[in-house]
Amino acid sequence: MGYYTVTTQVQENYVQSWYKGKLAPFVGGCLLATCLSLSFSGETAQQNYAVSAKPAVHAIPLTAMGVGTRSGVPQTAAQKRFPSRSSALQMAAAVWAPSAKMPRKFIVGGNWKCNGDRPSINALVQALNTGESAIGSGVEVVVAPPMLYGDYARGLLRPDFGVAFQNCWTGGNGAFTGEVSANMIKDAGFDWVILGHSERRSLPEIMETDATVATKTAYALKAGLKVILCIGETLDARQSGKTDEVNARQLAAVAEKVSDWSNIVIAYEPVWAIGTGVVATPEQAQETHAQIRKWLAENLSPQVAQQMRIMYGGSANAANADSLAKQPDVDGFLVGGASLKPEFLKIAESWKSKVE
Numbered sequence: 397m398g399y400y401t402v403t404t405q406v407q408e409n410y411v412q413s414w415y416k417g418k419l420a421p422f423v424g425g426c427l428l429a430t431c432l433s434l435s436f437s438g439e440t441a442q443q444n445y446a447v448s449a450k451p452a453v454h455a456i457p458l459t460a461m462g463v464g465t466r467s468g469v470p471q472t473a474a475q476k477r478f479p480s481r482s483s484a485l486q487m488a489a490a491v492w493a494p495s496a497k498m499p500r501k502f503i504v505g506g507n508w509k510c511n512g513d514r515p516s517i518n519a520l521v522q523a524l525n526t527g528e529s530a531i532g533s534g535v536e537v538v539v540a541p542p543m544l545y546g547d548y549a550r551g552l553l554r555p556d557f558g559v560a561f562q563n564c565w566t567g568g569n570g571a572f573t574g575e576v577s578a579n580m581i582k583d584a585g586f587d588w589v590i591l592g593h594s595e596r597r598s599l600p601e602i603m604e605t606d607a608t609v610a611t612k613t614a615y616a617l618k619a620g621l622k623v624i625l626c627i628g629e630t631l632d633a634r635q636s637g638k639t640d641e642v643n644a645r646q647l648a649a650v651a652e653k654v655s656d657w658s659n660i661v662i663a664y665e666p667v668w669a670i671g672t673g674v675v676a677t678p679e680q681a682q683e684t685h686a687q688i689r690k691w692l693a694e695n696l697s698p699q700v701a702q703q704m705r706i707m708y709g710g711s712a713n714a715a716n717a718d719s720l721a722k723q724p725d726v727d728g729f730l731v732g733g734a735s736l737k738p739e740f741l742k743i744a745e746s747w748k749s750k751v752e
């Protein structure tokens with residue numbers, strides 16, 4: 397099962413529904429615009445819209461709306477086949493609107509870590525490409541392949557999923573053998589980078605410090621990337637009641653070097669839950685997320701706190717995602733092991749449990 401099978405399938409799923417014909421899509425776009433102006437006036441209408449408008453969004457002629465591809469970046473094979481990934485993401489952002497039940501757009505990341513090869517990526521992407529569209533829904537989805545496969549995966553992956561890198565260098569280009577700069581990631585057409593993951597903080601071969609994570613975060617933001625900033629406590633820290641202290645310390649290091657947090661999403665990942673099968677209870681996750689938001693309010697601003705999306709990471713899977721997603725301060729997931737399986741789509745769909 398290879399490239400052409402995958403791309404043909406996606407083409408059928410997306411391109412045909414978005415671009416086939418001219419008149420019908422144009423009318424669809426006009427209807428949606430009318431729908432938007434009416435439905436954004438109330439909470440109930442917004443919630444109904446988030447669920448019901450997806451088919452209409454599929455019919456919007458994005459190119460006809462003047463939303464083009466990123467200039468200066470060579471198109472991948474998939475981008476040529478599926479006219480605009482960035483257009484799809486812009487539409488996803490444009491359609492969703494905050495409501496009392498979901499004040500922040502849900503975000504689900506799949507961190508593939510150091511796993512996979514071309515055959516397994518082909519198979520995984522094929523499974524992900526058959527799932528429900530994120531366009532027009534209440535979820536933003538980003539997957540992070542191993543760096544070497546970033547462009548390959550993006551070339552196959554559905555255009556409504558973003559692609560992230562798992563790390564970047566602390567600064568710009570130069571004599572830094574083996575490193576990849578944020579500038580290169582941005583220049584290659586990617587928008588996201590994961591920084592501060594506990595594996596990079598704690599593996600003896602790496603041992604990134606709070607200060608290094610902060611430097612990377614500041615530079616990545618300056619280069620125009622969005623950052624999934626991972627924080628979280630070890631088992632020892634939790635057992636000795638230092639969870640909030642550890643999270644505050646890791647956040648404070650970033651606050652020393654970053655003033656604009658609008659392109660940061662925080663991933664709270666208790667180290668004891670990562671890859672262990674021991675997931676935080678919904679109560680533990682909510683309590684810690686609320687403390688993180690409190691820290692943001694007290695140390696940055698109430699506005700940053702209110703707008704910040706805080707993902708949960710650590711043994712999240714299809715079975716526990718809904719109960720975690722229902723917590724008011726859980727705004728999504730950063731998924732490791734389960735992101736390598738089709739069940740990742742079920743986790744992405746857990747946003748619906750927030751608006752039920």
Ligand SMILES: O=C[C@H](O)COP(=O)(O)O
Nearest residue numbers: 507670671710711732733
């Ligand atoms: O980045 C993802 C986290 O490390 C969670 O990994 P996990 O879902 O395998 O526990």
